[in-house]
Amino acid sequence: MKLFVVLACLAAPGTFPFVDAATVIPANSFSSFSTYWNNFYPWGTDHNGSGRMASANIIVASNTLSLIATPTSNPSPPTSTSNPKPAIHYASGAIHAKEHITVTAANAYTVSGEFSAPTAVGTWPAFWLTAVSGWPPEVDIGEWKGTADNWFNTFNTSSVVKSTLVDWPTDLSFHSVKAVLTAQSNNKDVKIDFYMDNKFIVTQYGSGFVGKAMYLIINLQMEGSSGSPGPSGRTVYKARNVQVTRTGN
Template identity: 45%
Template sequence: MRVIPLAVVASLPLTSAVTLSRRASTLIPTSALDNTSVFEQYFVYNYPWGGDTHNGGARMNKAHVNIASPGVLTLTAQPVKGQPPATHGGKQIPINYLSGAVGAKQHFTVPTGGGFVFSGSFQATTTKGTWPAFWLTAVNGWPPEIDMAEWKGSGKISFNTFNTSSVLSWKDVTYSNPDKFHDISCEVKDVNGQDTQVKFYMDGALQATHVGKGYTGKPFYLVINLQMEGSSGSPGPTTNTTYSIKNLEVTTL
């Protein structure tokens, strides 16, 4: 391989055929979970579009989001009674839990020729009525949506990409040892200036590859939440449920 001295590279015209490799940059560092003060520089409480309910039986609040030990974020769902119902999709949903949700302050837009890697280690329950998730969803309208990891009380983990509410790709994988942390990584990368390739990994192994039609150039919210009941079934647990995350990081490709 021919090595070109830096002084020569600096003197080359912009039209030269020499191409310098792009370096990844860190958008959310693993240190973001070191303590609450650092965490709040990168994340907001509840859903990032505003509001404390979404499509399940939990109402989110700050009190149920905690960094008890440096580097580990824990969301706790607590059974409660007497909460007013939520409205989603024109329907009223009973609220049977108080729980936690957080969203990144930054939006993530896949650029032409670029992309992101979202990664972390997750300890997630698969008990009926529990619905932890690590996902991306559209800032403007819906879809797109990428469920980078979703557990819906079935003993499995789901990886989903929505092009419309009825046109989607998904992969369900048996989720062994839910009491242990598992490494989750999702690579989203522009493929043609319009569509985005989505690769899902668990514990270092590729689980699925999807294509998000028209995802390139559209901003996403990043959400981590412990929803309850809803698509995960009911009734849910009668005792507290926890969902923990560590080694969270977002980088560019």
Template identity: 40%
Template structure:
């Protein structure tokens, strides 16, 4: 055991040889909707893989075209408009975070949240979700409305190799509601995911093999597909504010 003099020489408190390492929290996305320049420093337009995914909407937004991804007063608006051509029925907007979510030993805890006004009419398919960078699965859907006023919190895959789904009826999805997920490392390979809506825990799932798998965070306004068809014949909107992403070392 080191004496007080040796402890001092080593730069350690005289009362103990080593101090516990405090938990570190890093806020990765906050205030990103203040301006287009701030937004574009944290988010990319379209999907990580291109301009379409499963539904009937083609994503057309860019840094020079804000007709379908726009900012105003700290609110992000994704706009879908009817369109017929090239096999698509709509033009719409989707964005994804430049920061990937990676649950591992260095950062075993993550929090993802945002306030959303979500459309829920037949044919509208808004989502706030995580999906694998290098492979699929993993997937975690924090917000997903599929043509009705029921939010789907989904995880694929669970320890049985299947989907876990928590279905929550939402009174007036078009009003502001807060959707949040807390991801925590559970053992060597699994991740526990808690889904909250307006501060109330709605479901706890296990993501099997999620540890060490980087994931994209996507805000997606797709159309038809799993939400049914035909979809709306007029312009519709999916809005977000107070977007938040943070990770912790404990």
């Protein structure tokens, strides 16, 4: 017991000796969808693109999530209810985790998954964290904006943003992304280490993110930041082995 206390005191901030990671969302969570996930965005069916989320466009089979965007006509209402209120051109899909992610001085989170992400102009899939109350924080672990790149982003404000782009294959093969979120020693800021295919890519920092609850969202938005016009046919964004673990208390 004395040895444990000494080592615990010597541990660096953000490390948690002899504590196993707790599984918050297991890698097979899509097989128990209603236990871990809700349909749509936390705030509803609309956001900042031309896709409106619909239950019929959210498909789960063999522990793989498929979000499907299809062109639509005569939507009601005709524009998004979220700013900047673009015209709705697609029915699509989004889900969010029931469990919030809150990094504190006593814990750290790892958020990961494997994705088959479309990269055509007008397709805007994402795997991201955003504030439960207010905004920011926002951490984009996967964001594809109509090019063969994944964007790792951290928003401290709308104008103070750190972005790192990495090449993303266009063949719709599955690749993994991961973020490890750890409180800094000032107990205010969060260090975010990003990985692709288990290779470390970059570290970014979220100012004042400690103690801020965040939603985890997987969505297929359309057009907006990914350009227009979007595809005239069906677009599919797939996710599997999405997992969240927490180390510490």
